[in-house]
Amino acid sequence: MRPDPSLADLPLRPELIGEEPYGAPQLAVDVQLNVNENPFAPSAEIAADMAATLTAAATAFNRYPDREAKRLRCALARYLGHGLDLDNVWAANGSNEVMTHILGAFAGPGRTLLAFTPTYSMYPEYARNTHTRYVTAPRHPDFTLDADLVLAAIAEHDADVVIITTPNNPTGTPTPLSVTEAVLQGTDAIVVIDEAYQEFSKHPENTALTLLPSYGNLIVSRTMSKAFALAGGRVGYLAAAPAIVDACRIVRLPYHLSSQTQLVAEVALRHADHLLGQVDQLRRTRDEMLVRLPQLGVEVIDSDANFCLFGPFADRHDVWQRLLDRGVLVRETGPQGWLRVSVGTPDETEAFYAALAEVLKEVR
Numbered sequence: 001m002r003p004d005p006s007l008a009d010l011p012l013r014p015e016l017i018g019e020e021p022y023g024a025p026q027l028a029v030d031v032q033l034n035v036n037e038n039p040f041a042p043s044a045e046i047a048a049d050m051a052a053t054l055t056a057a058a059t060a061f062n063r064y065p066d067r068e069a070k071r072l073r074c075a076l077a078r079y080l081g082h083g084l085d086l087d088n089v090w091a092a093n094g095s096n097e098v099m100t101h102i103l104g105a106f107a108g109p110g111r112t113l114l115a116f117t118p119t120y121s122m123y124p125e126y127a128r129n130t131h132t133r134y135v136t137a138p139r140h141p142d143f144t145l146d147a148d149l150v151l152a153a154i155a156e157h158d159a160d161v162v163i164i165t166t167p168n169n170p171t172g173t174p175t176p177l178s179v180t181e182a183v184l185q186g187t188d189a190i191v192v193i194d195e196a197y198q199e200f201s202k203h204p205e206n207t208a209l210t211l212l213p214s215y216g217n218l219i220v221s222r223t224m225s226k227a228f229a230l231a232g233g234r235v236g237y238l239a240a241a242p243a244i245v246d247a248c249r250i251v252r253l254p255y256h257l258s259s260q261t262q263l264v265a266e267v268a269l270r271h272a273d274h275l276l277g278q279v280d281q282l283r284r285t286r287d288e289m290l291v292r293l294p295q296l297g298v299e300v301i302d303s304d305a306n307f308c309l310f311g312p313f314a315d316r317h318d319v320w321q322r323l324l325d326r327g328v329l330v331r332e333t334g335p336q337g338w339l340r341v342s343v344g345t346p347d348e349t350e351a352f353y354a355a356l357a358e359v360l361k362e363v364r
């Protein structure tokens with residue numbers, strides 16, 4: 001082969017031809033409200049704790065990390081409560097790696113992953129990368145789900161793994177626990193409840209964790225990227241029956257979770273009270289946003305997460321661009337005509353309202 005080949009010169013897997021790397025634009029603007037990060041940076045105290053912990057551990061960085069990440073998994077189990085322990089919890093580099101482990105173990109060639117649209121745009125990528133067939137069923141027009149809809153889609157597609165995202169991304173819609181339980185009563189497929197935004201919901205105690213003792217095919221997926229303000233740390237985790245954790249342990253790469261990652265996540269968990277206090281503030285800002293956006297003259301979908309879907313716009317890209325021109329980055333995702341904005345700090349959120357008010361004058 002000639003040096004410096006183009007992609008087309010390489011023997012790429014056929015299903016990857018024409019694919020683009022996934023990702024929202026990462027633009028260095030003042031007000032970044034596009035990927036649902038927690039806008040509050042770690043406090044000086046937490047940052048110092050992280051630095052001191054890494055400094056103390058650095059002299060052991062010639063050694064491989066704990067392959068089983070036992071101390072971190074114990075800390076995550078303690079955080080989750082509900083009588084969970086080490087054997088019930090699995091952790092990896094973000095929920096995206098957790099999902100890859102789940103699909104590596106329970107999906108793959110000849111098997112099917114089912115999700116309910118509109119939903120998280122990463123799911124088809126996980127499916128593709130694990131050679132899994134990806135199918136979707138539409139949510140109701142108000143973006144809710146009920147057990148009949150879910151069970152009918154499982155039957156229609158003969159799904160092996162089903163994902164219910166609650167609160168859903170990008171709509172913010174919660175799925176009641178009663179629906180999840182009725183689904184679990186009706187299927188032996190692996191049911192993943194993606195609770196990436198659970199801490200932001202109005203009733204975080206209504207979590208599928210409460211159903212774990214009754215249903216062996218249930219996986220509850222969480223992340224430290226949102227509530228724990230640790231998107232840069234890359235830690236996602238799941239809670240499930242110990243056999244499901246064992247299945248993930250088979251397919252993980254050896255030493256998948258670096259020593260640094262494990263340590264930084266443990267520090268964040270030690271500061272859970274402080275970090276979850278900030279989540280309370282973000283929930284209040286979210287509730288305010290549900291009132292403020294209609295006052296500006298746009299519709300907003302009721303949200304239980306740290307973001308809101310607002311619109312509709314005849315040309316959403318134009319609105320997105322005009323907001324960006326004012327230093328406010330939101331996300332062009334979800335149903336045609338709608339945009340998604342993450343809840344920011346009070347200042348960021350005010351800057352967003354001000355920019356949107358100006359833009360609406362221009363486009364309407």
Ligand SMILES: *Cc1c(COP(=O)(O)O)cnc(C)c1O
Pocket residue numbers: 036093094095096097120165169194196222223224225226231235236
């Ligand atoms: C943000 C998000 C996650 C978390 O992803 P990480 O890989 O842990 O950063 C998981 N699921 C959904 C639906 C999300 O929006």
